[in-house]
Amino acid sequence: xxxxxxxxxxxxxxxxxxxxxxxxxxxxxxxxxxxxxxxxxxxxxxxxxxxxxxxxxxxxxxxxxxxxxxxxxxxxxxxxxxxxxxxxxxxxxxxxxxxxxxxxxxxxxxxxxxxxxxxxxxxxxxxxxx
Amino acid sequence: xxxxxxxxxxxxxxxxxxxxxxxxxxxxxxxxxxxxxxxxxxxxxxxxxxxxxxxxxxxxxxxxxxxxxxxxxxxxxxxxxxxxxxxxxxxxxxxxxxxxxxxxxxxxxxxxxxxxxxxxxxxxxxxxxxxxxxxxxxxxxxxxxxxxxxxxxxxxxxxxxxxxxxxxxxxxxxxxxxxxxxxxxxxxxxxxxxxxxxxxxxxxxxxxxxxxxxxxxxxxxxxxxxxxxxxxxxxxxxxxxxxxxxxxxxxxxxxxxxxxxxxxxxxxxxxxxxxxxxxxxxxxxxxxxxxxxxxxxxxxxxxxxxxxxxxxxxxxxxxxxxxxxxxxxxxxxxxxxxxxxxxxxxxxxxxxxxxxxxxxxxxxxxxxxxxxxxxxxxxxxxxxxxxxxxxxxxxxxxxxxxxxxxxxxxxxxxxxxxxxxxxxxxxxxxxxxxxxxxxxxxxxxxxxxxxxxxxxxxxxxxxxxxxxxxxxxxxxxxxxxxxxxxxxxxxxxxxxxxxxxxxxxxxxxxxxxxxxxxxxxxxxxxxxxxxxxxxxxxxxxxxxxxxxxxxxxxxxxxxxxxxxxxxxxxxxxxxxxxxxxxxx
Numbered sequence: 001x002x003x004x005x006x007x008x009x010x011x012x013x014x015x016x017x018x019x020x021x022x023x024x025x026x027x028x029x030x031x032x033x034x035x036x037x038x039x040x041x042x043x044x045x046x047x048x049x050x051x052x053x054x055x056x057x058x059x060x061x062x063x064x065x066x067x068x069x070x071x072x073x074x075x076x077x078x079x080x081x082x083x084x085x086x087x088x089x090x091x092x093x094x095x096x097x098x099x100x101x102x103x104x105x106x107x108x109x110x111x112x113x114x115x116x117x118x119x120x121x122x123x124x125x126x127x128x129x130x
Numbered sequence: 131x132x133x134x135x136x137x138x139x140x141x142x143x144x145x146x147x148x149x150x151x152x153x154x155x156x157x158x159x160x161x162x163x164x165x166x167x168x169x170x171x172x173x174x175x176x177x178x179x180x181x182x183x184x185x186x187x188x189x190x191x192x193x194x195x196x197x198x199x200x201x202x203x204x205x206x207x208x209x210x211x212x213x214x215x216x217x218x219x220x221x222x223x224x225x226x227x228x229x230x231x232x233x234x235x236x237x238x239x240x241x242x243x244x245x246x247x248x249x250x251x252x253x254x255x256x257x258x259x260x261x262x263x264x265x266x267x268x269x270x271x272x273x274x275x276x277x278x279x280x281x282x283x284x285x286x287x288x289x290x291x292x293x294x295x296x297x298x299x300x301x302x303x304x305x306x307x308x309x310x311x312x313x314x315x316x317x318x319x320x321x322x323x324x325x326x327x328x329x330x331x332x333x334x335x336x337x338x339x340x341x342x343x344x345x346x347x348x349x350x351x352x353x354x355x356x357x358x359x360x361x362x363x364x365x366x367x368x369x370x371x372x373x374x375x376x377x378x379x380x381x382x383x384x385x386x387x388x389x390x391x392x393x394x395x396x397x398x399x400x401x402x403x404x405x406x407x408x409x410x411x412x413x414x415x416x417x418x419x420x421x422x423x424x425x426x427x428x429x430x431x432x433x434x435x436x437x438x439x440x441x442x443x444x445x446x447x448x449x450x451x452x453x454x455x456x457x458x459x460x461x462x463x464x465x466x467x468x469x470x471x472x473x474x475x476x477x478x479x480x481x482x483x484x485x486x487x488x489x490x491x492x493x494x495x496x497x498x499x500x501x502x503x504x505x506x507x508x509x510x511x512x513x514x515x516x517x518x519x520x521x522x523x524x525x526x527x528x529x530x531x532x533x534x535x536x537x538x539x540x541x542x543x544x545x546x547x548x549x550x551x552x553x554x555x556x557x558x559x560x561x562x563x564x565x566x567x568x569x570x571x572x573x574x575x576x577x578x579x580x581x582x583x584x585x586x587x588x589x590x591x592x593x594x595x596x597x598x599x600x601x602x603x604x605x606x607x608x609x610x611x612x613x614x615x616x617x618x619x620x621x622x623x624x625x626x627x628x629x630x631x632x633x634x635x636x637x638x639x640x641x642x643x644x645x646x647x648x649x650x651x652x653x654x655x656x657x658x659x660x661x662x663x664x665x666x667x668x669x670x671x672x673x674x675x676x677x678x679x680x681x682x683x684x685x686x687x688x689x690x691x692x693x694x695x696x697x698x699x700x701x702x703x704x705x706x707x708x709x710x711x712x713x714x
Contacts, residue, residue, distance in 0.1 A: 026233070026241060049274050055226040056276045059248075099245055115270030117279045124256045124276075130249035 002050045002057040003027070006064040007071065014070040022078075022101050027061045028126045029096040030119070033088065035066040038109045042092050045116055059098070060123055078103050081129060093119060095126035102129045154188045155308070155567045155579045157181060159635075161589050162339075170635035174588040175337045175557055181308060181323060181565065182546040188569070188577070189295060192304065195576045200300040201291075208262060209291045212284045215258040219280055222251050259283060264290070296540040305570045306543050309535040312554045313562040319555050320532060321563070323547040328534045332555040339591035342621055351596045355617035356654065356663065359598070366611040367600065396423075396498065403494040410487050412479050416494070419472045426465045473498075529566050529580075537570075551585070559641070561585045586641040588634045590625040592649075595676050599653050599696035601666070601683070607657040607690060614655055616663070618696055620670050620679060622649035642675040651681050657688055664688055672698075 005021070008014050021029065032042050046062045065071065068088050075085050075094070079102040083094065093107040105125035107118045158180045159173040160166050173179070189199070199206075225247065233244035259269045259280070268283035295301075310321035322329040344352065359365050400420045407413040436454065476495065480488055536542075551557070562584050569577035587593070597620070600613035624647045625631065633640040651670035654663035668683025680695040 026237070026244065045274065052275065054276060055223070055230050056252075058230050111270070115267070115272070117270035117273030117275075119274040120276045120279055121256075121259070121266070121270060124252045124259075128249050128252035128256050130245060 001053055002059070003061040004046065004050060004064070005061065007066070009067065009070075011070055014067075015074060018071050018074055021061060021063065022096075024061070025099045026059050028059060028098045028123060029061050029063055029101075030123060030126070031063050031065045031068075031094045031096070033065050033068045033091050033094065038092050038113065039066075042112060042119075045119065049119070056120070056127075057123065075103065081105075081125075093122050095122040097126045097129035100129070102126075104129045152184070152187050152190075153579060154184050154191065154569075154577065155181060155565070155581065156184065157565055157581045157583065159583070163589050165589070165631065167632075167635050171582075171584065172586050172588070172635045172638065172641060173551075173563070173583040175559060175561070175585040176339075176552055176589075178548055178550045179310070179321075179563065179565075179583070180546055180548045181310075181326075183308075183543055183567075185292060185296065185540075185543070185545070188306075188540070188543075189292075191577050192301070192569070192571075195571070197304065197571060197576075198300060199295040199298040201295060201298060205291060205294065208265075209288065209295075211258060211261055212265070212288050212291075215255075216281070216284045216288070218254075219277060222255060223277060225251055255280065262287070293541075301540045303572050304540050305537045306540070306567070307531050307535050307537055307570075308547075308565070308567045309529075309531050310549060310563060310565045311529060312551070312557060313564060314555075314557055316527075318527065318529075320534065321549045321551075321554055323549045325536075325544045326538075326547050327536055329532075331553045334553055335556050336552045337557065337587065339587075339589070341592060341594060344594060344596070344619060348594060348596050348619070352617050352619060355596070355598060359615050359617065360661070362615070365615045366609055366613065367615070368612045399494060399497050403490060406490050407487065410483065412476060412483060412487060412491055415472055415476045415479060416491075419469065419476070422465060422468050422472065426461075429461075529564050531566070531568070557585060559586045584638060586634060586638075588625055588631050588641070590623070593622040593624050593647070593676065595620045595622060595672070595679075595698050597679065597696050597698040599655075599679070599694040601653065601655045601657075601692045601694045603655075603657055603685070604691045604693065607688070608659040609657060613694075614657070616653050616655040616666075618651060618653035618679075618694075620649050620651045620672070622647040622670070622672055622676060645675060646671065646673040647676070648672075651679075651683055651694075653683060653694070655685060655692065657685055657690060657692075666692065668694075670696075 008017050021027070030046075032039060032046060043064060049057055050062070072085065072088060075088070078096070079100060081102055081104050083103045083106045085103070087106070088094075090108045090110075091106045092109045092112045093105075095104045095106075096102065097104050105122040107122050111118050156168060158166060158168045159170065159177045160180065161174045161177045167173070192198075229244055229247040229251075233240045255276075259266050265283050265287045268286045269279050271279075272282055273279040308323065308326045310323060311318040312321060319332060320327070320329045322331050397420070400416065400423075404413060404416055404420075407416070433454075473495070476491065480491060483491065551563070554563075562582055565581040565583075567577070567579040568575050597618055598615055599618045601616050602613045603609060624645070625634075627648065629640045629645060634645075648669065648671050651666075651668045653666045653668075655666055656663050658664070664685050664687035666683040666685045668681050670679050670681035672679040677698045678695070679698065681693070683692050683694060684690070685692060
């Protein structure tokens with residue numbers, strides 16, 4: 001089954017939790033950012049994806065990040081495949097590749113609202129980033 | 131025995147060799163009970179026929195004829211990429227599943243393999259969906275459900291590009307015409323297909339499925355039979371007499387003559403062909419054909435003698451006689467299939483042969499088929515065996531399009547079109563539906579396709595039959611011999627038990643000779659010989675296209691059981707008295 005978890009709200013706990021999950025070499029990470037309605041909707045969509053248990057998402061970990069500012073600096077330290085972290089407030093998803101932890105794709109709120117399948121694209125981008 | 135000789139001829143009658151390969155036109159039948167059948171030889175007489183057109187196949191064939199869309203290369207590349215990806219989807223799903231399974235067996239050792247495999251597959255998929263903006267847009271429109279998204283996006287883009295292709299100016303002088311006709315008694319009635327022609331809808335006529343009461347013609351037949359039997363001085367027979375009676379032996383003699391002369395001529399042709407083929411592999415197939423044919427011919431004298439000598443045989447029984455009839459019919463069917471298979475093999479091997487060989491063998495096949503047609507024509511004398519006719523194709527007029535059939539451009543051709551046969555006017559079993567598709571470039575026909583469906587009453591229905599029975603009372607009556615002739619009326623329940631509807635759609639034999647059915651029976655024997663017919667009710671089984679029937683019945687007036695076997699009208703000896711109704 002794909003995993004899901006929530007980033008702790010306390011700053012130092014959030015950072016150490018983030019590093020812990022970055023250390024899992026077989027996991028692709030998808031961060032669900034924010035706490036607005038779009039983010040809530042995104043979390044519902046993710047629950048349905050987890051229930052489906054498709055092999056593409058088997059080793060994906062969906063991380064709920066209600067307060068993205070807690071880990072912005074950590075994200076800036078990771079390898080990046082062209083995603084502008086400064087724009088993080090516009091993103092609802094960020095996907096991170098397994099093992100090398102490369103920030104692979106960011107899905108803006110607009111893009112997600114136009115098409116929920118953008119989540120799949122983000123996951124594919126991260127998985128393919130070897 | 132006459133029936134067997136006629137059956138032998140039928141072995142060779144129906145040679146339909148289907149060409150394999152992709153087609154533009156597909157014909158599907160939907161019967162009144164909702165059954166769907168595609169690409170069959172036969173259809174139910176009340177069904178709806180749907181024609182569907184494979185646009186990709188059509189474009190492929192046009193390309194093969196040098197007519198290409200003239201699309202930019204990048205669009206063609208996209209089409210190939212998307213079509214290929216759609217075909218590879220299952221592979222991707224399987225590979226991803228396998229990769230997870232392997233990883234989970236030993237996570238430490240297999241981590242790198244897992245990450246590599248996963249990444250490879252994801253990259254391949256990503257490359258496809260990001261190949262153009264529209265594809266990505268469609269991909270993200272639905273989901274998240276990766277495989278549904280993939281199928282949706284690819285199919286939509288492929289359809290869009292296909293549409294671009296068919297509207298290409300390179301196809302502007304391509305015209306397509308599709309039409310159908312119903313052949314009844316050699317007369318053609320055009321069928322109406324929505325969007326393909328302006329033919330008017332025909333008169334509504336549904337072949338009745340559940341008719342129990344006799345028609346006026348059937349009542350007339352029964353009356354005529356009753357009168358004929360009354361006038362006939364010989365209505366009682368011993369069973370053995372029947373086989374070599376004045377009714378059947380002229381037919382036996384005629385068939386024996388025809389058979390031996392035709393087979394001799396055929397054998398000569400086979401031998402001539404074999405001689406000129408030296409060591410070609412086709413020779414083996416033709417030799418096998420000869421062996422099958424000769425084996426059967428050599429088995430015939432014994433069978434014929436059995437039936438001729440029944441009168442002298444001390445061990446004759448009715449049950450044994452009926453058993454022989456059925457066994458011999460099965461033999462016929464098997465040999466027929468065997469011959470058809472061998473002819474198929476020969477035709478398949480032909481493309482690999484040199485031109486010289488092709489000429490010789492094609493000549494042989496044409497002659498062979500001609501002989502078999504002659505069998506059919508010579509054996510079907512007016513005196514008796516018209517009921518064993520297969521559909522005559524020889525005399526039908528060539529199928530030509532009328533000006534009511536629309537000439538459509540590639541873009542105008544619908545993906546499918548339907549015609550309800552119940553609006554094609556009066557039909558009987560054995561009638562045929564012909565469909566033709568023609569693709570023209572300017573004046574030249576570059577892609578012709580034809581299909582035919584023979585109509586039979588396949589789905590469950592009731593079949594009334596009129597005939598004579600030979601009744602054998604099981605207790606003492608005024609009858610001095612074994613059996614007495616009497617008219618009969620049967621209601622056969624067809625298509626309910628017995629041969630599958632699939633078999634009936636593949637071969638005419640299953641609709642005719644091999645079709646066995648059961649039903650209820652009414653007859654009017656005269657056991658007390660007072661010239662007043664009595665009434666009998668019973669059950670009947672029929673086979674050989676209902677021409678041979680047998681069963682048990684109860685004479686209600688006299689309270690006597692009887693067994694019977696019977697023959698169906700039209701009957702050889704009855705033709706002059708009875709109106710022959712159309713074959714049902």
